[in-house]
Amino acid sequence: MKKVIIALMMVAVTFGAMAQVSLNVLNYQQADQAGYQEDVQIWQDFQTQNPDIKLNMEVLFNDPYHQKLQAYAAAGTLPDVFYVWPGARSAVIHEKHLAKDLTKLLGTEYLSHFTGAATNPKNELGGYLAELPQSFTYTSVMYVNKKAFTDNGLKVPTTYADLRAAVPRLKAKGIAVMMLPNKDGWPGQSCFFSTVAGRMVGDKFFNDVLAGKAKFTDKPFVDALKVVENFYKDGIIQRTDNAIGYGEGPGLFAQGKAAIILDGDWRTGAYITDKASGKALISPDDQHNYALMNLVALPGEKFPGVASAVAGTGWAIADSLQAGPKLDAAVKLIKYLYSPEVQAIRWGTGAYVPTRTDVKPPAGLEPLPSLLPAFYAENSKTCYVIDGINGLDPTVATAINNGIVDIGNNAKDAVQVAKDVEAAFEAAKK
Amino acid sequence: MTGAKRIDREAGRAYWFMSLPAFVIYIVVMAFPIGLSIVLSLSDYSGGKMFGGEAWHIVGFDHYLRAIQDPWFWNALKNNFYIVLISVFGQLPLGFIFAYIIYRRIVKWPGFWQGILYVPNIISIIVVGLLWQSIFSPSGPIAQVVNDLSTNRFHQQLVAIIGSQGHLNLSDSAIQAVLKLGGPDAPNMFANPIPDLRGMIQAYPSNQYGVLITDLTNLLLQKWTPTFLNKPNIAMLPVLFVILWMYTGMYLILFLANMQKIDTQVIESARIDGANEGQVMRHIILPALSGTMVNSAILAISGSLSSFALIFALTGGGPSRITEILSIYMYNSAFLGQHDFPLANAIALITVIISMLLIVVTKVFESRYGGKED
Numbered sequence: 132m133k134k135v136i137i138a139l140m141m142v143a144v145t146f147g148a149m150a151q152v153s154l155n156v157l158n159y160q161q162a163d164q165a166g167y168q169e170d171v172q173i174w175q176d177f178q179t180q181n182p183d184i185k186l187n188m189e190v191l192f193n194d195p196y197h198q199k200l201q202a203y204a205a206a207g208t209l210p211d212v213f214y215v216w217p218g219a220r221s222a223v224i225h226e227k228h229l230a231k232d233l234t235k236l237l238g239t240e241y242l243s244h245f246t247g248a249a250t251n252p253k254n255e256l257g258g259y260l261a262e263l264p265q266s267f268t269y270t271s272v273m274y275v276n277k278k279a280f281t282d283n284g285l286k287v288p289t290t291y292a293d294l295r296a297a298v299p300r301l302k303a304k305g306i307a308v309m310m311l312p313n314k315d316g317w318p319g320q321s322c323f324f325s326t327v328a329g330r331m332v333g334d335k336f337f338n339d340v341l342a343g344k345a346k347f348t349d350k351p352f353v354d355a356l357k358v359v360e361n362f363y364k365d366g367i368i369q370r371t372d373n374a375i376g377y378g379e380g381p382g383l384f385a386q387g388k389a390a391i392i393l394d395g396d397w398r399t400g401a402y403i404t405d406k407a408s409g410k411a412l413i414s415p416d417d418q419h420n421y422a423l424m425n426l427v428a429l430p431g432e433k434f435p436g437v438a439s440a441v442a443g444t445g446w447a448i449a450d451s452l453q454a455g456p457k458l459d460a461a462v463k464l465i466k467y468l469y470s471p472e473v474q475a476i477r478w479g480t481g482a483y484v485p486t487r488t489d490v491k492p493p494a495g496l497e498p499l500p501s502l503l504p505a506f507y508a509e510n511s512k513t514c515y516v517i518d519g520i521n522g523l524d525p526t527v528a529t530a531i532n533n534g535i536v537d538i539g540n541n542a543k544d545a546v547q548v549a550k551d552v553e554a555a556f557e558a559a560k561k
Numbered sequence: 562m563t564g565a566k567r568i569d570r571e572a573g574r575a576y577w578f579m580s581l582p583a584f585v586i587y588i589v590v591m592a593f594p595i596g597l598s599i600v601l602s603l604s605d606y607s608g609g610k611m612f613g614g615e616a617w618h619i620v621g622f623d624h625y626l627r628a629i630q631d632p633w634f635w636n637a638l639k640n641n642f643y644i645v646l647i648s649v650f651g652q653l654p655l656g657f658i659f660a661y662i663i664y665r666r667i668v669k670w671p672g673f674w675q676g677i678l679y680v681p682n683i684i685s686i687i688v689v690g691l692l693w694q695s696i697f698s699p700s701g702p703i704a705q706v707v708n709d710l711s712t713n714r715f716h717q718q719l720v721a722i723i724g725s726q727g728h729l730n731l732s733d734s735a736i737q738a739v740l741k742l743g744g745p746d747a748p749n750m751f752a753n754p755i756p757d758l759r760g761m762i763q764a765y766p767s768n769q770y771g772v773l774i775t776d777l778t779n780l781l782l783q784k785w786t787p788t789f790l791n792k793p794n795i796a797m798l799p800v801l802f803v804i805l806w807m808y809t810g811m812y813l814i815l816f817l818a819n820m821q822k823i824d825t826q827v828i829e830s831a832r833i834d835g836a837n838e839g840q841v842m843r844h845i846i847l848p849a850l851s852g853t854m855v856n857s858a859i860l861a862i863s864g865s866l867s868s869f870a871l872i873f874a875l876t877g878g879g880p881s882r883i884t885e886i887l888s889i890y891m892y893n894s895a896f897l898g899q900h901d902f903p904l905a906n907a908i909a910l911i912t913v914i915i916s917m918l919l920i921v922v923t924k925v926f927e928s929r930y931g932g933k934e935d
Contacts (some may be wrong), residue, residue, distance in 0.1 A: 150720060161764050164902045174898075197896060198896050201608070201896065201900055202611055203610060203612070204610070205608065205609070205611045206610070206611065207610035207612065207613060207614060209609070210593075212871065222608070222900065223608035223609055223900060226607070226608065226609075227607075227608060227609035227610075227614070229609060229610075281726065295750075295752070296752070299750050299751060299757070299761060299780055300761075302750070302774035302780045303594060303761070303777065303779050303780040304776065304779065305779045314877075314880075315877075316879065317879070319840065364745065364749055365749050365750065366749060366750050371699040371700075371786050373791070373880060374699045374786070387912075415580075427761065495912035515673075525897070529897075532881075533882055534881070536881040537878065537880075537881050538881050540791040540880060540881075541790055542793075542880075542881070558631070
């Protein structure tokens with residue numbers, strides 16, 4: 132009898148194991164930021180709701196994530212589901228077609244629940260929908276501490292002249308007018324100069340450069356760099372900001388060290404209440420004193436009101452997955468992650484405003500992230516984020532990153548930086 | 562079969578039995594990656610599945626050429642040479658001198674000093690990088706001390722200018738003097754510097770004179786920041802200092818351990834014969850340690866060329882790449898932006914070649930000028 136029971140148990144275990152599909156997932160997750168607890172819960176809920184799918188999760192963040200993804204790609208062992216950037220950061224995935232085309236896989240009916248910008252394949256490096264952007268990201272947003280201005284008898288700035296006028300009064304009180312933590316190099320380009328360039332030269336200029344009809348040393352581009360020079364020269368941005376790491380910015384801004392910080396829209400999540408600790412960099416009550424604004428009007432701008440924006444990050448499925456239970460499980464996971472419920476949770480953590488259109492605003496959304504939809508509505512004119520321009524070699528974006536740092540450090544002027552960028556462009560062409 | 566032959570065969574089998582696992586591990590873990598690195602550096606591999614994916618081909622030395630034509634390569638190489646120089650001509654001599662002082666008990670509590678000098682070696686490299694980064698930062702302790710001192714002085718200068726006339730009746734020349742204190746960029750903060758500043762100063766009621774002085778200090782004091790560290794050539798100085806601080810202790814231990822093997826009777830005899838400390842060092846210790854020195858130099862050179870973590874944590878190669886070294890240049894080529902593995906591997910192999918050349922030079926130098934240890 133004992134033997135029969137053991138045999139039956141073994142059969143049950145074997146069939147149980149056979150029925151369960153294993154999915155390897157490479158997740159991008161930051162454990163020390165508000166929203167982590169909710170994110171963990173999202174994955175646990177999927178696992179509970181789908182006992183037939185076993186998730187083998189690997190969690191990484193920042194550069195280690197990209198290196199691991201690259202290594203997996205080189206070894207031909209990409210996980211089944213992974214997180215992808217729309218541009219150069221995940222170039223190998225797009226260029227080598229290592230992810231499935233989600234337009235075909237998910238179908239137009241399903242994708243009709245998303246904004247056109249999210250499902251437009253032209254917004255991705257490979258020209259196909261390798262990942263479904265969860266958000267459409269505005270990379271240069273002014274987070275404005277309105278109280279810092281009004282307390283010092285100043286109006287909230289909307290023009291460059293307003294910013295300049297605020298320098299003496301705010302500086303006298305030990306407050307910087309605008310903070311641009313640029314030690315890492317990329318924020319100067321992504322969170323500031325992309326919009327400056329969009330305003331001063333427009334997207335057409337970059338298209339012309341790529342077509343060989345314009346050069347980075349042309350006057351309009353040099354003038355755009357001179358705008359950056361003036362922000363530092365006039366004391367609006369402190370040169371010492373070049374020694375502040377990107378991660379340090381929100382803390383210093385919340386402490387009142389600056390009246391404005393330049394950052395991406397994704398950073399609202401850094402200021403809201405962390406469910407795990409119950410603490411917020413800016414308390415929900417104080418968040419009413421803050422505004423999200425487009426960069427102020429610049430002197431000599433040709434394209435007023437544009438703001439740099441790019442398709443956001445999202446989930447992808449390995450191209451190597453063949454039709455069958457595993458692919459079905461991967462699609463099920465993707466659809467769960469993009470479901471209105473999960474997207475509402477992510478919205479509530481301040482991570483982004485979803486590109487999925489039928490997501491209801493989550494209850495209890497804190498004031499700062501709740502400003503985002505209005506910000507998007509008011510700033511519909513967008514321009515390139517330079518490091519996301521298809522066809523522009525990343526080394527050119529790096530040269531611009533370095534150039535903005537050099538201008539900030541007063542190590543080079545606009546003309547010299549323009550020459551460096553053009554040289555990088557010419558070198559990349561070869 | 563003779564007994565001797567049987568023993569030979571058994572010894573051969575035992576030899577292979579014992580060495581094969583290590584040999585296989587060496588092939589898999591060391592030889593294969595090196596071989597692959599050489600192949601990749603000569604190829605047009607552009608990412609994706611390496612074996613069985615998109616075909617890639619051998620294209621020759623294109624990437625080596627690309628590397629040496631890139632001005633950033635030469636910048637990184639120059640920085641690496643600075644590190645080699647500080648290692649060979651900084652860490653080694655200092656390590657030797659400290660070891661000698663401790664060995665000959667020229668200082669009190671030699672064990673204490675040995676420990677103190679070795680401590681930086683046992684701290685995590687990343688911690689060391691972040692520690693010194695905060696020390697050199699614009700809000701770090703050095704800047705803070707300097708700024709506290711200059712704030713007091715600035716206060717006094719402001720009081721001297723404003724106090725004599727009273728802040729409500731300042732003359733144009735007094736306003737100009739206040740502006741001048743703020744340096745050449747101060748007038749940029751105002752549309753009309755003199756009237757605007759006067760208006761601002763006069764807006765403070767008489768009973769807020771102290772607040773005025775504090776606010777003017779905030780506004781006009783040019784805070785000292787170590788911005789000179791952003792200049793090419795100078796930016797490497799703090800990096801070199803930290804490298805010197807961190808690794809000198811390691812060579813101290815190496816030299817000290819070898820000095821302790823020298824027969825003390827030889828030194829005592831020399832001293833009895835009238836040799837002074839300098840002569841003992843020159844004629845006994847130095848020749849006895851020449852081999853150790855060469856080995857240390859090899860360690861220093863190869864370590865310098867392959868160093869990565871400390872500088873990555875300290876500066877990340879910035880600002881704007883001026884402290885980049887070959888390993889960071891290689892890392893950025895491989896993992897940042899559009900991944901360029903062939904170029905990264907070419908940089909790695911050029912580093913190896915340079916490292917080997919320097920080691921050969923060291924060995925030649927030792928064979929020509931070195932002493933005998935035995």
